[in-house]
Amino acid sequence: MGTLCDAQRKVDHWTMSCGKLLEDIREEKQMDGAGRINNEFRFFLSCDINLPVTFRVEALDGEPSPASSNSVLDEWHSVPELYVECSLYIDGVLFGLPTRTRLASVEKPYRWNELITLSAKYRDLTVDAQLALTVWDVSLPRQEVAVGGATLILFNSRKQQLKTGKQKLRLWHGREADGSVPTTTPGKVPKLERGEIERLEKLVNKFERGQLPHMDWLDRLAFKRIEKMKLEESKRTGKTNLHLIVDLRSFEHPVAFQELGTPLPTQTPNFSAGNLDLVTVWDPEVGRQNPSENKQLKLARSVARGVIDRDLKPNSSEKKEIQKILKHPPTRILSGDERQLMWKFRYSLKSDKRALTKFLRCVDWSDAQEAKQALDLMRKWAPIDIADALELLSPVFESEEVRAYAVTVLERADDEEFRCYLLQLVQALRYERSDNSHLTFFLVQRAVQNAELASFLRWYVAVELHPSYARRFYCIYDILEDVLKKTPSGEKQWQNMVRQTELTAQLCSIMRDVKQARGGTKKMIEKLRQLLSGLLSELTYFDKPISLPLDPKIMITGIIPSESSIFKSSLHPLRLTFRTETGGKCQIIFKKGDDMRQDQLVIQMVSLMDRLLKLENLDLKLTPYKVLATAQDEGMVEFIPSTSLAQVLNDHKTIISYFQQYHPDEHGPFGITAACLETFIRSCAGYCVIMYILGVGDRHLDNLLLTKDGRLFHIDFGFILGRDPKPFPPPMKLCKEMVEAMGGAESEHYGRFKSFCCEAYNILRKSSNLILNLFHLMAGANIPDIASDSEKGILKIQEKFRLDLDDEEAVQFFQSLINDSVSALFPQMVEMAHRWAQYWR
Template sequence: MTGNEFRFFLSCDINLPVTFRIERLEGSFPNSKFPNSENNASAENRMSEIYVECALFIDGAPFGLPTRTRLESAGPPFCWNELITLTTKYRDLTAQSQLTFTVWDLSHGEGLIGGATILLFNNKKQLKTGKQKLRLWAGKEADGTSPTTTPGKVPKHERGELERLEKLVNKYERGQIQRVDWLDRLTFKAMEKIKERESLKNGSSHYLVVDFCSFEHRVVFQESGSNFLLPSPIASTNDIVIVWDQEVGKINPSEHKQLKLARSLTRGVIDRDLKPSSNERKSIQRILKYPPTRTLSGDERQLLWKFRFSLMSEKRALTKFLRCVEWSDVQEAKQALELMGKWEMIDVSDALELLSPVFESEEVRAYAVSVLERADDEELQCYLLQLVQALRFERSDKSRLSHFLVQRALCNIELASFLRWYVAVELYDPAYAKRFYCTYEILEENMMKKAAGVNGEEDGFKQWQSLVRQTELTAQLCTVTRDLRNVRGNTQKKIEKLRQLLTGLLSELTYFDEPIRSPLAPGVLIIGIVPSESSIFKSALHPLRLTFRTTNGGTSKIIFKKGDDIRQDQLVVQMVSLMDRLLKLENLDLHLTPYKVLATGQDEGMLEFIPSRSLALILSEHRSIISYLQKFHPDDHGPFGITATCLETFIKSCAGYSVITYILGIGDRHLDNLLLRNDGGLFHVDFGFILGRDPKPFPPPMKLCKEMVEAMGGAESQYYTRFKSYCCEAYNILRKSSNLILNLFYLMAGSNIPDIASDPEKGILKLQEKFRLDLDDEASIHFFQDLINESVSALFPQMVETIHRWAQYWR
């Protein structure tokens, strides 16, 4: 027996959706039924529109909604090659789970071609993988009852040479048969001839080819929560018995000893001269492309350790190398740290990975901080929120990271302001309050010690006082909010009371004694509130909309919320701002609106007010987006009666937010939280659901409503084509920075943000899935175009059920 025969996965442990690919329909079709241009002049009028309907049945009962492939509008061969992903996960399956496939033809009166059913697990309770050729029962819908009346597998006594060969092809594709190019070509030619012969013999039989997902090891059925130690009763001696191995996942002493011997430091001299072979180089390059969330196997760790010296010039390899070090071995850890000092300097985005909870070594974390020191203030501000969260994973309260953040803040008042707020909000977390308070104290102490400010105009004490007064301002605004909630009457009465307070009892808020740095934009000095321009939003929490005067004679409009945790909104808007920066570095400006958000407490915070209107309000008053924009940017010669610049801004912003909301899995999208600026820029607000969570069932893959598509001229227009082009370009640009984005979310794993705190690992894996790192750039473009088409197909009369389902979502 080989070691591989003992390796398997349990179905109850696989938290992935059931996935399979519908490849093609085989068989001979009468010319009258499937015409072609050679034998029928009116072929174009009678093109076949064939699709496959798939449904999952568990223990003979339907489970979830059926799924359909796209329509095929051409003659034979009918090839969909379409990936189907069900909402059901492998862990939810039972041993009697089966899939039904019914093939329909909408272009002819009879409609139904045939159906077939297949069990997902074989008689040994192993999950079926690879290609399965199912014989359709002509004129019958697939039957999901148990036992089924439409079995797709051909009985043994009816199987011919072709079935045997197809089994061998399955093994060949899974790499279980050695590949020999010249012999393979001859074999496949011979197989084509056998296929033709078999199809003539079978007459009008139809076959559906389905490709089931394969895993690294075999998958054996096991119910979730079963007692692995007590085997189920055995009916006969031939039944498979599943016994849980208690030592799975534990260190094998023999393997560990072998690994130690293989890594013997006495071999260090030999290892210096080792060079990887061609195959080893390919394996290493594959490992280097792994996302930061992926755990390395024992063989992969051994491979990186073996060629550690030859990898020192490859900066991407350092984080992977440090993951394969046995840090409990003092000598090995010492050598790893020596190599780390000589390694090619890594990028700032990779340094963030070294600050994650995976790396506990103080030397490694100190090295990461030394890399961060190269980042300028603008870049550092992009990651500051996550760097503060990384303090949770430090081994001491006064760490190198804490010292670095304070020192950089002393040189930049904006960084100091944000650092102070980010740390202050975390003081409410009892588990880490002491650690964050230490950083707060160090910042305050050093600010007070400063002899002069950044510009030499303010001393350290005055700078710190300007930051402290921000807290006093927010405390006063909290009091105002509470007072207004106690006012009886409608929103207008509350607005009158607000203006009355600002001109009476709280007149100190109208004119400050000294300028205060705006918490949202510390570079802006505010000197008081304008009562006549301040208002209240009509909402349960009654957020304040305040207009502040600034020292330069302008105004700054801010929304203040009390009673709502906006830390999740703060994170999403930070990611929008970062992605906007990444796109612009690649010369792609999608006119995004990363408005400023700052949480000043667990249930309070400030948001920048952007003059705009919701799509719900625009459509109720103007009936379309275009007629609204014609008010502000009319042009008789422009597209749809508006200026080309305005339309381009709208198209680009729609593309940008479509990609970003897809990647971040933002849910609960409706016409009230999609806002439109007068210049045509569209943007999203209110991010209460992220990473795939959504309060409504069956959300569309992309948040694209039909009114947005109509404003581009419809799904067939050149402007909609341009929109899709911007989407695909932006998606590929952001995929290049997937490691950076994943690292930033990984650092948030310990935060109290609701949709991350509930299940950090699951959330980050969902985010990783959205990048489709298994695809190259060209394949990712096709994937994203299919995603857009799938979302937009719900907006037009093609599939009534889907339209109704997603129309309900937008309502």
Template sequence: MDPFTFASSRSLETNVEVRIDSLEGQRSFLAYTTLMADPSLKHVGSNTAPYSDMYVTAQLFADSKPLAVPVQTSYKAFKNQRVWSEWLTVPVKYCDLPLSSQLAITVWDLAGPGRPVPFGGTTVALFEKDNNLKKGRQKCKVWLGVEADGLSDSTTPSTVESHSEMDRLEKLFKKHELKELPRIDWLDNLAFRQIERINKEATTENQNDHYLFIDFPRFDFPIVFADFEYSDQNRRDPSNLSPTTSTVPSSSVPQRSGQAVGAGSGSELSSNRMIMPVYDPENPRDNPAESKHRRLVRSHRNGPLDRDLKPNAKIRDELNEILNYSPTHDLNGAEKDLLWKFRFYLTRDKRGLTKFLKSVAWGDPAESKQAVQLLPKWTEIDVDDALELLGPGFDNPAVRAYAVDRLRKADDNDLQLYLLQLVQALKFEKIRTETGPDAAADSSLVNFLISRACMNETLGNFFYWYLMVETEDTNQEYKRLFSKVAYQFQVALTRMPDGDKKRAILKRQAEFVFGIGEISKEIQSNKDSRPKKVEHLKHALSDPKNELISFEPVPLPLDPSVTVVGCFPESSNVFKSSLFPLLIHLKTDKGERYPIIFKTGDDLRQDQLVIQIVTLMDNLLRKENLDLKLTPYRILATSAFTGVVQFVDSLSLATIERGVSTVPVAGILPYLKQNNPDPTQEYGVRAEVMDTYVKSCAGYCVITYILGVGDRHLDNLLLTPDGYFFHADFGFILGRDPKPFAPAMKLCKEMVDGMGGANSRHYNDFKNYCYTAYTTLRKSSNLILNLFALMVDANIPDIRLEPDKAVLKVKDRFCLEMTEEDAIKHFRILIDDSMNSVLPVLIDRMHGLAQKWRK
């Protein structure tokens, strides 16, 4: 652990906790004559029994004033020792504690029913003298016969100056427990026995001394008291300070005694970290030893000599291994030095540029200048590497401009596949925030996206809507950024031929979406029954004043290749859902129907991302001549709480398994047979339809596994009459799932039965398609990982939870450390586990019962 890594008490938003462990010490019984003189004393339990019934209270004080009501342990009857081992939670958070905070802990005895008397009390400060929060086991002296006072100048302090051997050993024992002393088992056992002997002797000498043992939570970092918040200016401009970058968890998780220090909940400790610059004169900005070593190894005087330097066979293998690292792999110092040394040799390998740029010390002006001068000499990199250079790890403008130049060579169809991520990459650009027509002119990425969006109407359509959603971001800095880019885009459109006409189209699209949105809000807010909501929708769509039944041709925002001119109100519907999504059949300029679902109150950006990745993966598979009949229907988030979804005529597997009116027997196979009969085939289903079903099942099994799509049940697995199987509703991704013990991949018995069963040749074909698709997508893992890396600051729910782990979760699913053969074995095990798992079957049935009960 970095010795300068600590957490501020102001960042710890959990309640104060203390565990009452045990009370040790023996007390001489009162003389019989004393009891005769005061008969009430014989009712006090500790006066008549060595282990009387007791309970403990704890109350928080500061500056001699109570901060909260007292909390107490449960009442316990003791036999041969006084042990509670009970955690108490004080209703005050650590972040609200003043430095003078103390816990007044009182042990209470009973002198009859409802009559507690203090056995003794102790007052323990929560912060050490060095302002560190106390942690771990504490030995507190108990002052007999009095209640803990909690005063600043307490008469019942928990620590008393003592030079006894036992106190010295107690301090060493605590250091050993916190792993601050090395552990040697055989020597520790000898020491512990000796400590027990000394403790017995000390107990005999001080018979009436009592000590209460308590435990405070342990944290992954030292918790230092802080009563001063750094100004926003200092947080944004670390150059005002000489910073020690300390990782401060916004919700550090305390550990109960018995857990190893630093073994806390990783997921909670890694999320929502705050980076706070703290002045520390003893910790300079750069490690002088490392800087000196780097300058010696990368002496700029050796630059001309490095041009002709070539690696031997051993070093060539090492370099090749480094170049094969995934984008998420962190390079160590030796690897960085090796890449720098052979930088000229590596210019012929397009894989080497991103790795080389990671090895550059960009804080060194001479070294960064050399790196930039080397960029034009490098072999042209692939698009996936160009996307990596636009991520958060690269902020040099020349490097980002080089990446944009590579993207200029991509055609519009490829660019559309990455457009969502490229818009997010604007968050990592250095863009001036002033207003005016040239506000974003200093960003090569902004200029590139605007120019391409102006020249291609489809790109311009999606670029506009992606920007509009981001202008609603809760982060004010991002909100201003995207507002400036949107303004620049509008200005650039005006300068284009027919620019006013293009701006008018975008305006009419916005009015079209707004009009449907207003109707959706009305239907959602009224408390009518669903049939009345449907009637209300039909009436609103047919009302001429809403201008939706017929209007001037306008490209559909969801799919600008389709021009819509009105709608069919009689075919509209309202779905059974808490948000009441609308089903609207739009009329195209060719007189055809284009059904859409309009949702209000739902953020569709996560679903939009998943569909975009499915579309990309479909293209990657097709390039390898593998068409898995995927159905990446279109989704467009039109704001942070509204969106449009393309409606695909299909039925859920839950409906098909229950049986539909046109199918005499429930099940996927009878359903396909009814819609696509062919008596000459083995299962009576047309060959091309069965082939479509098997391939689409394989494609979605692989893709949803890689993306970690969760909450899979028969209601969000859909099937079209012509055999296209697909998934819907992507509210849980990256391994998240509301159900316990969810399988890594959704392959249920119903899906396999639709292929003819586990012993059919179609099922064997399904598995082979899975293996081929998985190994094919593994070859494009860098592209997919870089796309997710560009989304780390996007307001996507399941990425926002753990942005630093989102890319790693996808990477783990690719199993890049495995050979292709091992990866196929791994996927074979996944298929078998999914098929043989019993719990998902029970969960599907419970979900079906819940849905039936709701209806």
């Protein structure tokens, strides 16, 4: 017994003092950098790291005390649903958009284990940059409750070194994380408030990061003792702390804070004998503009303002250079010589509508006299196209007069064209300098004239509402509400929108209840129909018709329980059949727990490209089904009766056999009607081109669907802009079964397919500026594959257009892409592996 007591005392002594001793020794070694450790100068500067800020949200640690009146978790019902909202604050101001994790599972501890990628890069961070992390519970009906929040400062305050590895943050019960400086919700307990438990937690964190030595037998005893001490402390105080565990990104060397463009603090390296390591010396002039060149530029423009030769014309070589500049994509930054050339011949370029955006890019807006001259000239310029007007609404242009001019150009668009750009115009509100901007009132004005546009505007804005970053969106939301309520018809329209919101909230509640049913998908479907026929019978027959959020032209009157079902997938989306006011039916898919905004963007682009192709008399039989995000983790999708290509091949062996069942024609090609084959060929061509341009990844036979009339279309756009979970993906999804359905690689039908592809590619290349500008406006929308690196994503799309080629060269290029896609062997192996995985699943 005495031996055991002595061992216990030794464990306690190690727990209390060993970690502290090692920490002091480590700090002394780091302070002694000149002689031993830091003489190698191996570190990174934060301003040099052009990578997005990433970290992993792992789990929620700890259980709330039932006796605590401040614990929000006491009010949970049996199935809590938690997610973590992650925001980055720089100098107390929100940077970019918050990012949400998925909903946590019901098992405890609540785990997410989700990698979060923010739009900010490490080079953007300041010494006061901090992460604000809030755990929210959405299990309560129609409200989100803050479980607790914590703020993590990314740089060590004393060493100004980037924190890495696992961090255990104490949550402030019932409070949202505060990103102000100084924060009121620090995840690390201040020194003055630290007790023995907090000191031990800090040592445990260091132990988990590998900063303390491991000794298995002693570690087990120590952790057992720590848990016992924590339990005794919670019993004594009657309070249990919740902790959020996050894992920050680690680098090969320490990352020291350094602002972009700031000289490195001078240090005198102490070279030991024989040390021949290279030392990087900071040059403060690197990356800065040449002052003599800036002076020359100002003098040249000053002379031009004094004695202006309005009839000055460029010579032949200057004309060629100007034409080259005008062909630059909107992503291209003009060089100093190019800017000077555009300014010099600005008066001779007034009649060329393509030149205005390039001219405005070369203006020095900090020079009041030059800015005034540019604005006067802008008003006299030849009217520009709507694609160029969208470029003027990007964050590149801050002048309110320039942005107001862009709005006047957009007024020329009819409702159909305006609808194509509405999603991006809402996002452009982020870059306005005032709440009551011309763009805000323009959007409201167009919305009140068209009920369909008003409904979509309201949903696009509602998805972006959040207290910490949505001032512009709250402003337009309030203005739209006020304007609509001033007229009887507008008041009725607004009430209809409110009922749409109530409907989506009820559908979310149904999904939560249905997920509790045990016994698989069958039991869930029974539970769904039971709810619709019993407790929620008011959803089967509405008091008044409601316009369908997905398509406001359709008025729905209730849900048909017997024709509603649930898909067999991890999120268990609902397939709902609604009655319509005209006596018909419409089917939608409702998802909860998935961000639908990326799918919404892709389908919008498919619709736009379909319109551009049809304007050139090329109908490729596309199927741009409707998608609407009703929140950042929920949304609706139009249900198109169809069958996956994998299922078609499994049941019928070939695509032609499938068509023969529904469209037989013994005199037609391959025993089917010519119209059915033509539809299939055209739709294959259209989606091959569009999916290639958008860089859609993760293409397999389960997300290629086929309708009975021959239309092929794609679904599930979780990977775009070149991202793909599969190795070595082909340029486009064109499997051998699709080629065989056209008669093989030597058939005339396959030749027409390639002809349609090349024609569509060249048509869409003509509208490259429009598509690039639309994606540029979406850069701040926090859509996963854009937010990770918006500049890189837009450049990837630009690269797909191959603007360096003429039309003939583009045809040859695209034909080679088709050949590469058909002959690629590795994707066939991956597809086979995917089919086997689906079979065993």
